[in-house]
Amino acid sequence: MLQDRLTPQGLLYRDLKHFVNEDGNYLFCRYWEPSTPPRALVMIVHGTGEHSGSYVNVATMLVNQSLFVFSHDHVGHGQSEGQRLNVSNFRIYVRDCLQHIDMMKYRYPDLKIFLLAHSMGGLVAIYAMHDRPDDIAGAIFIAPLVALNPESARPWKVFCTKLLCHIIPNMSLGVMNPQWLSRDENEVRNFYEDPLCYHGAMKVGFAAVLLNALTGLENLLPSITAPVLILHGDADKMCDIKGSHIMYEMVTSTDKTLKVFEDCLHQLHKELPDVVKEVFSLIQTWLNDRLPALNI
Numbered sequence: 001m002l003q004d005r006l007t008p009q010g011l012l013y014r015d016l017k018h019f020v021n022e023d024g025n026y027l028f029c030r031y032w033e034p035s036t037p038p039r040a041l042v043m044i045v046h047g048t049g050e051h052s053g054s055y056v057n058v059a060t061m062l063v064n065q066s067l068f069v070f071s072h073d074h075v076g077h078g079q080s081e082g083q084r085l086n087v088s089n090f091r092i093y094v095r096d097c098l099q100h101i102d103m104m105k106y107r108y109p110d111l112k113i114f115l116l117a118h119s120m121g122g123l124v125a126i127y128a129m130h131d132r133p134d135d136i137a138g139a140i141f142i143a144p145l146v147a148l149n150p151e152s153a154r155p156w157k158v159f160c161t162k163l164l165c166h167i168i169p170n171m172s173l174g175v176m177n178p179q180w181l182s183r184d185e186n187e188v189r190n191f192y193e194d195p196l197c198y199h200g201a202m203k204v205g206f207a208a209v210l211l212n213a214l215t216g217l218e219n220l221l222p223s224i225t226a227p228v229l230i231l232h233g234d235a236d237k238m239c240d241i242k243g244s245h246i247m248y249e250m251v252t253s254t255d256k257t258l259k260v261f262e263d264c265l266h267q268l269h270k271e272l273p274d275v276v277k278e279v280f281s282l283i284q285t286w287l288n289d290r291l292p293a294l295n296i
Contacts, residue, residue, distance in 0.1 A: 007079040009195070019103060021075065021096045028052070028079035029072040029100070032059040038068035039291045040112045040137070041104055045097060045128075046071065047119030047145075048210075049085060049176065049198035051078025058116065058269050061280050065287065066294055068108070072100055074124075078196045085198055085206045090213035093120075094127040101128075101135060112137035114287065119239055119266065120145045123213055126247075130220045138227035138255075138290060140283055143236055143266050145210070146217060146243025175201050180237045180266055187270040221250035228256045229286045231279060233264025233271070257286070 005013045005026055017029040030052045042062050044055045052071035059069040074093050076082035087093065101113060114137055117125035122144025129136050178191045191197055228251055232244040241260065248258040259282060264271050268279045288294060 005081075008081070009079060011079070016079070019072070019100065021092075021099060023075075023092070025075050025081040027072045027075060027081070027096060027100075029070065030059075032063045032069040034063045034066045034068060036066045038108070038111060039066045039294070040068070040114060040287070041108060042067050042069045042114045042116055042287075043097070043101060043104070044069060044071035045115055045117035045121035045124050046074065046077070047121045048202075049077070051196045053078065053196060054194070055118075055269070057276075058280075061284070062116075062287075065284055067287070068111070070100070070104055072096070073196075077198070084200065085202060087206070087209060090123075090209050091127065093124045094131065097124055097128050098132060101132070105135065112291070115139040116142070116283070117144065118142040118269070120210070122146070122239075123210075123217075126217065126220055126224065127213075129226060130223045133223065133225065136226055139229075140286065141228065141230045141244070141247070142268050142279075143232050143239045143241075144230065144244060144247065145214070145239045146247050147240040148211075148214070175199070176238070182265050182267045182270045182272075183263075184270060184272050187267065218246075218250060221247055222252050224251040225253050226255075227290060228253055229282070230256070230258045231261065231268055231282065232258075233261045233266065233268055235263050236266050238266045 007013060013026045017031060018026050019029060020026055046052055046054060051073045062069045073080040075096060076084050076086055113135060115125045117139060122141045125139050129139060178188050181191060182188060230244050230248055232241045234241050244258060248256060261268060261275060264275055269276060
């Protein structure tokens with residue numbers, strides 16, 4: 001019964017925005033609605049181990065541009081149900097995002113839908129754009145997961161991960177270093193102190209799911225014809241910037257932009273203040289150039 005379903009944090013779902021996915025999991029949602037009529041919808045697709053609430057600063061910036069922002073915590077993340085960072089198939093994330101998009105399309109049939117995706121969320125967005133090319137008007141990618149960092153991508157490590165996932169899928173591969181997220185120590189501290197973020201070890205089984213999703217990605221990228229803006233820091237130690245260059249070359253969109261930020265780490269939207277200011281300005285300009293004029 002709905003009245004009995006609790007989030008992993010012990011809150012009642014009946015008191016929270018949520019939807020139920022095809023597997024019966026309750027997924028926590030966030031909605032940021034502008035005070036003026038929205039010009040478009042923007043779905044934020046978050047990355048591994050974080051949650052929709054990690055993007056309040058991004059959502060606030062977008063709402064101030066008269067955009068309706070929506071997001072949800074992926075299954076196994078944040079306030080959604082599911083085992084933490086444990087999913088049988090990567091396409092579950094994609095399927096759930098498309099379900100949420102369909103919900104918003106039904107409510108706002110006349111508004112375009114854009115995606116803003118970070119890290120693993122970028123990989124989810126690529127699959128979503130491949131599956132629903134007519135439903136997504138464009139996408140902004142921040143450090144998308146297209147290629148693993150060189151250390152994780154060593155052939156023997158990839159081989160061992162795929163082998164061990166069938167034998168000991170719960171084997172730990174170690175904990176992410178939060179210092180790799182941003183050069184802003186306040187943001188690193190916020191990650192440490194956020195109880196909704198996952199601070200445990202990544203398991204072999206989950207790593208194998210990501211590896212399988214990356215396999216054959218070169219066959220999906222050419223299907224993307226919608227406008228794309230790709231932003232990536234050249235000091236990113238989590239998602240190799242080579243992936244963004246590959247993505248830029250392989251998508252067939254005639255409206256594509258790649259911006260590289262020197263010396264920046266993984267979370268450009270939580271980097272040093274001057275970087276965040278530039279990132280937000282680029283996003284605003286990119287969206288405004290593709291939408292009706294903002295009424296001030």
